[in-house]
Amino acid sequence: MDDKIYMKKAIELAKAAVEHGNEPFGAVLVKDDEIVFTNENQIYTKHDPTFHGEAGLIREFCEKIGITDLHEYTMYASCEPCFMCSGAMVWVKLGRLVYGASNDDLEKILGNEGGCNCSRIVFENSFWKPDVTEGVLREESIKVLEEYFRTHQKG
Numbered sequence: 001m002d003d004k005i006y007m008k009k010a011i012e013l014a015k016a017a018v019e020h021g022n023e024p025f026g027a028v029l030v031k032d033d034e035i036v037f038t039n040e041n042q043i044y045t046k047h048d049p050t051f052h053g054e055a056g057l058i059r060e061f062c063e064k065i066g067i068t069d070l071h072e073y074t075m076y077a078s079c080e081p082c083f084m085c086s087g088a089m090v091w092v093k094l095g096r097l098v099y100g101a102s103n104d105d106l107e108k109i110l111g112n113e114g115g116c117n118c119s120r121i122v123f124e125n126s127f128w129k130p131d132v133t134e135g136v137l138r139e140e141s142i143k144v145l146e147e148y149f150r151t152h153q154k155g
Contacts, residue, residue, distance in 0.1 A: 014078040027053035028076040037061040054085035086122035100141025
C-alpha cells in the first residue's frame with residue numbers, strides 16, 4: 001500500500017472543502033488497497049460543528065454499509081484528528097490511521113502555543129489503538145492549512 005497515493009487524495013479533499021466553504025480537512029477510507037469512502041470537512045455547509053472530515057466519514061460510511069467495526073480499514077487524514085474524531089476511531093476500532101500535518105503543526109499555524117498530539121492522547125488512554133503513521137506528505141498538508149488559516153483566522 002502506497003500511503004502517499006491515498007494521502008494525496010485526502011489533501012485534495014481538504015482543498016475541495018475550502019472551495020465548498022468549509023475548513024481544509026479531508027479523509028479517505030481504504031480497504032484492501034481500494035478507496036471505499038471519502039469525506040471532506042462540512043461543518044459550515046451542513047451547519048454541524050461535529051461534521052469533521054474523519055467523524056463525518058465514519059458516520060456516513062458506517063450508516064451506508066451497516067457496520068460499526070472498521071478494524072480492517074485504514075483512514076488517511078490530511079491533518080491529525082482532533083479529540084472527537086480520534087474518539088470516533090476508537091469506537092469503530094479503526095485498524096490504521098495515517099495523517100499528514102500534526103496538531104502541533106496546526107496550532108503553530110494558528111499562533112497557539114502548547115499544542116498536543118490529540119490522537120496519541122486519546123489512543124493511549126483507550127481500549128483500542130489503531131496503528132498510526134504520522135507525517136505522510138506533511139509539508140503538502142501544512143501548505144493547505146497555512147493557505148486557509150492565513151486568510152480565515154477566526155478570532
